[in-house]
Amino acid sequence: MSNKVAYITGGTKGIGKGVAEKMLEAGYKVAISGRTKSSVDVVAKELSEKYQGEVLSIESNVRSIASEKEAIKQINEKWGRLDCVVANAGVGHFAPITEMTDEQWHDTIDINLTGVFHTTKASMDSLISNEGYLITIASLAGTNFFPKGAAYNASKFGLVGFSQAVMMDVRDKGVKVSTIMPGSVATNFNGNIVDEKDAWKIQPEDIGQLVVDLLKMDPRTLPSKVEVRPSIPGGKK
Numbered sequence: 001m002s003n004k005v006a007y008i009t010g011g012t013k014g015i016g017k018g019v020a021e022k023m024l025e026a027g028y029k030v031a032i033s034g035r036t037k038s039s040v041d042v043v044a045k046e047l048s049e050k051y052q053g054e055v056l057s058i059e060s061n062v063r064s065i066a067s068e069k070e071a072i073k074q075i076n077e078k079w080g081r082l083d084c085v086v087a088n089a090g091v092g093h094f095a096p097i098t099e100m101t102d103e104q105w106h107d108t109i110d111i112n113l114t115g116v117f118h119t120t121k122a123s124m125d126s127l128i129s130n131e132g133y134l135i136t137i138a139s140l141a142g143t144n145f146f147p148k149g150a151a152y153n154a155s156k157f158g159l160v161g162f163s164q165a166v167m168m169d170v171r172d173k174g175v176k177v178s179t180i181m182p183g184s185v186a187t188n189f190n191g192n193i194v195d196e197k198d199a200w201k202i203q204p205e206d207i208g209q210l211v212v213d214l215l216k217m218d219p220r221t222l223p224s225k226v227e228v229r230p231s232i233p234g235g236k237k
Contacts, residue, residue, distance in 0.1 A: 001215065002027040005079045007071065009033050009062055009119055010089030012043040014187035015137055018204025019086050019211050024051035026205040027085070028214045031056035031075045052168065054079075062089045062115030068122035073127075082126035086211060087116040088137040090155075092189060094148040102218050105151045112155035120166060126173070131174035135211055136163045138179045140227060156181075160225065176222050178214055182207055200229050 006023050010016040011032025020030050026059060031170050032047070035041040037059035056078055060071040090112045093104035116136055125135060141149060142233035144155035160179055169175035185207065186198035207228070214223060 001212075002030070004083040005029045005031070005075060006084040007031045007033070007075055007082060007116070007123065008086045008088055009060070011086075012039055012061065014106075014189060015182070015185060015204050015207050016088040017043065018206070018208040018214060019088065020047055020208070021051065022205060022212050023084075023206030024053035024055070026215070027053075028078055029054040029056075031058055031071070032077075032088075033058040033060040033062075033071055035059070035061050049110060061073050062087075062118055063067045065118040065121060067237075068118045072122045072126060079172070081130055082123060082132050083132045084135065084215060085119060085123045085132070086135045086137065086214075087119045089115055089119075090137065092152050095149050096148055100151060101228065108151035108155050109158075112152070113158045115163065116159055124170070128173050132176075134163075134166065134170075134175065134177045135213060135214065136177075136179045137207070138163065138181045140181050140183045140229070142181055157180075164224060167222070171221050173221065175221075178223055179225050180207060180210060180227065181227045183227075184233075200232055201232060202228060 006028045008016050008020050009022050012034040020032050023030050032040060032044060034202060040057040044055040049057040058071045058074055058194045060067045069194040091108060095109050100141060138158060138159045139156045141153055142160035162178060163179035182202055184201045186194050186203050188194060
């Protein structure tokens with residue numbers, strides 16, 4: 001995997017950072033993006049020093065396709081190629097429909113679904129040129145609905161459908177597409193504070209390892225949708 005290039009949206013924390021770490025360990029050059037350049041710079045410096053790898057810091061907002069096109073341009077200018085995109089940026093707003101605001105709805109859909117569309121559109125020419133891999137980070141909430149989840153469920157159900165349709169659009173062009181659907185992951189998502197209570201959950205680096213394993217799979221085989229759960233729900237034996 002040396003000399004190959006990956007782009008990870010939302011790469012400064014949580015799952016995105018865990019994926020970046022494992023891809024750097026595997027030999028990838030990695031570009032990570034976030035909404036503010038200062039925060040991305042800090043994480044990029046930390047990652048490059050820890051893993052002795054090449055890390056590119058990019059300020060980009062997935063709400064804007066122009067912003068994502070600029071991100072891909074920066075990657076191609078630096079390394080001349082793009083082999084893997086991990087569309088990870090996401091948010092969660094949870095409220096009953098009677099209390100959900102218009103802003104919460106649009107923020108969730110605009111980032112979790114339309115944002116992935118923007119990342120995909122901006123990067124697809126590069127992925128086709130290099131017979132690359134697009135991996136979207138969905139959720140078990142993409143097949144399992146729950147109270148207060150109207151916006152989040154809609155975004156993740158939509159993302160699963162989007163990813164599978166794109167897979168069918170581009171597999172004959174040499175591009176592989178998979179969507180990973182995690183259950184409980186030990187991150188700061190939705191205001192969670194990660195501590196010992198989260199030891200039973202999937203760890204961000206576990207999702208990173210899954211990404212690397214997908215990339216190592218023989219090209220003849222495509223796991224197009226991967227559900228992943230904690231082995232012991234709630235850590236109860």
